Amino acid sequence: MTRARVVQSNFGGSDPLQVLRQVFGYDRFRGPQDAIVRHVIDGGSGLVLMPTGGGKSLCYQVPALCREGLAVVISPLIALMDDQVLALRQAGVRAAALHSALASEAVSDLWRHLQRGELDLLYVSPERLLGGDLLERLQERPLALFAIDEAHCVSQWGHDFRPEYLQLQALAQRFPQVPRLALTATADPRTRGEIIERLALEQGRVFLASFDRPNIRYLLRPKQEAKEQLLAFLEEFRGEAGIVYARSRSRVESFAALLQAAGHDAVGYHAGMEASQRSSALSRFRNDPGVVVVATIAFGMGIDKPDVRFVAHLDLPKSLEAYYQETGRAGRDGLPATAWMVHGPGDVPQLRRFIEDSDSDAAQKRIEHDKLDALVGFTEAPGCRRQVLLAHLGETLPEPCGNCDRCLEPQVLEDRTVAAQKALSAVYRTGQRFGAAHLTDVLLGADTARVRSLGHRELSVYGIGKELDRDQWRTLLRQLTSQGWLEPVPEGRGGLRWGEETRVRALLRGELSLELLPATPPRQERQRASERSRGGRPSLAVGAAEAEVDAGLITALKDWRRLQAREQGVPPYVVFHDRTLVELAARRPSRLDDLGQVSGIGAAKLERYGEAVLAVIEGWQAQT
Ligand code: ADP
Ligand code: ZN
Numbered sequence: 001m002t003r004a005r006v007v008q009s010n011f012g013g014s015d016p017l018q019v020l021r022q023v024f025g026y027d028r029f030r031g032p033q034d035a036i037v038r039h040v041i042d043g044g045s046g047l048v049l050m051p052t053g054g055g056k057s058l059c060y061q062v063p064a065l066c067r068e069g070l071a072v073v074i075s076p077l078i079a080l081m082d083d084q085v086l087a088l089r090q091a092g093v094r095a096a097a098l099h100s101a102l103a104s105e106a107v108s109d110l111w112r113h114l115q116r117g118e119l120d121l122l123y124v125s126p127e128r129l130l131g132g133d134l135l136e137r138l139q140e141r142p143l144a145l146f147a148i149d150e151a152h153c154v155s156q157w158g159h160d161f162r163p164e165y166l167q168l169q170a171l172a173q174r175f176p177q178v179p180r181l182a183l184t185a186t187a188d189p190r191t192r193g194e195i196i197e198r199l200a201l202e203q204g205r206v207f208l209a210s211f212d213r214p215n216i217r218y219l220l221r222p223k224q225e226a227k228e229q230l231l232a233f234l235e236e237f238r239g240e241a242g243i244v245y246a247r248s249r250s251r252v253e254s255f256a257a258l259l260q261a262a263g264h265d266a267v268g269y270h271a272g273m274e275a276s277q278r279s280s281a282l283s284r285f286r287n288d289p290g291v292v293v294v295a296t297i298a299f300g301m302g303i304d305k306p307d308v309r310f311v312a313h314l315d316l317p318k319s320l321e322a323y324y325q326e327t328g329r330a331g332r333d334g335l336p337a338t339a340w341m342v343h344g345p346g347d348v349p350q351l352r353r354f355i356e357d358s359d360s361d362a363a364q365k366r367i368e369h370d371k372l373d374a375l376v377g378f379t380e381a382p383g384c385r386r387q388v389l390l391a392h393l394g395e396t397l398p399e400p401c402g403n404c405d406r407c408l409e410p411q412v413l414e415d416r417t418v419a420a421q422k423a424l425s426a427v428y429r430t431g432q433r434f435g436a437a438h439l440t441d442v443l444l445g446a447d448t449a450r451v452r453s454l455g456h457r458e459l460s461v462y463g464i465g466k467e468l469d470r471d472q473w474r475t476l477l478r479q480l481t482s483q484g485w486l487e488p489v490p491e492g493r494g495g496l497r498w499g500e501e502t503r504v505r506a507l508l509r510g511e512l513s514l515e516l517l518p519a520t521p522p523r524q525e526r527q528r529a530s531e532r533s534r535g536g537r538p539s540l541a542v543g544a545a546e547a548e549v550d551a552g553l554i555t556a557l558k559d560w561r562r563l564q565a566r567e568q569g570v571p572p573y574v575v576f577h578d579r580t581l582v583e584l585a586a587r588r589p590s591r592l593d594d595l596g597q598v599s600g601i602g603a604a605k606l607e608r609y610g611e612a613v614l615a616v617i618e619g620w621q622a623q624t
Helices: 016-024 033-041 056-066 078-090 104-115 126-130 134-139 169-174 189-198 226-235 249-261 275-287 320-327 347-357 362-380 385-392 417-429 436-444 449-453 470-482 501-508 541-546 551-568 578-587 603-623
Strands: 046-049 070-074 095-098 121-124 143-148 180-184 205-208 216-222 242-245 266-269 292-295 310-313 337-343 486-488 496-498
Touching: 016 033, 016 056, 016 603, 033 046, 033 056, 033 205, 046 189, 056 070, 056 143, 056 180, 070 126, 078 095, 078 121, 078 603, 095 104, 121 126, 126 134, 134 169, 180 189, 216 385, 226 249, 226 310, 226 337, 249 266, 249 292, 266 275, 310 320, 320 362, 320 385, 347 362, 362 385, 362 470, 417 436, 417 470, 417 486, 417 496, 417 501, 436 449, 436 470, 470 486, 551 578, 551 603
Parallel strands: 046 180, 046 205, 070 121, 070 143, 095 121, 143 180, 216 337, 242 292, 242 310, 266 292, 310 337
Antiparallel strands: 486 496
């Protein structure tokens, strides 16, 4: 029932809340969305920092519809642009994308629409925006705003620098009256500073949302038999979409085969595959339900599939930032999802070798080693995973989360106060500038040339730590760092200094004590949490509703959705998100009016799909 419809949208001057309800079918703004949207509608510029799944798109899509003129969205990823355009068109918005993969007739159509003012949003790659005469054409038209998505691409420090992004500096000069909104999920302060400087946003506002993803359950497991562990983990997720990350191409291939043999609908994905194989794997993952992609980190950028229920790591990622980004691909729809990882000390030397063998300069290698240390520190830290992760992103979570392995499977800790006192003293006595290797030498009383030339044999701390071995001291120093007792010396090539001094002194005086995990974790006898996140945190209202939902009705709705999607050649989640289906199954509306109340059903979708959805629900009720 695909009717080609002339989409009429003109929301100019509307109230943002009304646009949110009518067009997108949502009741209320989330977190800082409201403030951002109002700021931009009033003509303000700024930078939005929000985690993946936080709802960045609405921050510019709503103002795009409330302000006069065309909104231009700059995005580096073709797949992502196309998805957004499909989703907007489903909601009745006049959107188009301009990028290198567009056929020439489609391009001339687009120019015509642009000329006649028949577009609300134009997605464009930076090359297309700045090459050719698009800027001249835009200068002749009223513009609602510029949105610069994935704005961290302008930063050389960040992990995804794109030289084309640098030229976006021109926008501020050529269109001084048009609001510019930069958006990214990369939080670190240095990248943030570069974005502001390079996109001339000094006069704008910065909107920082929490980077917590409460619906993700973090589960870390000691690596034993990775194959068996993965298969056991996946049992709870049969039939659901997920990503399994492995370090190398050969591991991707062998694990994909393993999963296929165990009856999972698994596909492999890595950079060594033919382009056609890669794109068919990608399209299966996007369009078919319950596909598991086994991939190297080549996979994931630009994937905005909302219903990824798990991300599994078979090997340690490169850094805690990478871990956060990769696991963040789970549960964008806000429903419970799991980030699962097996890790062991064996992963680390290999990663160190990769760093050493790369062609980066010495300073860059140092940074990479420090980043890896922070990640290893995260895996070893005794407390709540989410608290450690958020602390690394510069955020404080006051209470343990209750949704990670540490919170769900309490540990037996050992008192390590004395060892910590020795380590902290060694840092102090050597002048708060040496790294773990030298500190360990001092603690163990090693007779190295460096120890001798620095005169460190004379120190009172020399040789006071013989009760632990080298690895144990290294572990302890990392644990102390990840808990803030120690911190890296800025630009200090791996050197360590004291963290907050009053706290450190209290520990040295014995007024505080320190409990840490035992050096070698006992094997699997602890009580295990379900691998599957049940949520359990406040923002998961739908998770609670799910209990009363009949799985049969969900299946019926998903089947209907799959047919719809196939007929139109779009991914299923563009028709309705899982979240919407779950709510439909919980509420079982019987009239169009009630249907319109369901989250994710705006006016256009109500008109297009309303009757059909009611028929599915009615048909299912008649059967049961
Ligand atoms: P991001 O780009 O930040 O990763 P998206 O813009 O794709 O996130 O939004 C993530 C999900 O949250 C989408 O499914 C979107 O429809 C949903 N969403 C965003 N804002 C709201 C809101 N105010 N109410 C309900 N759902 C929302
Ligand atoms: Zn926790």
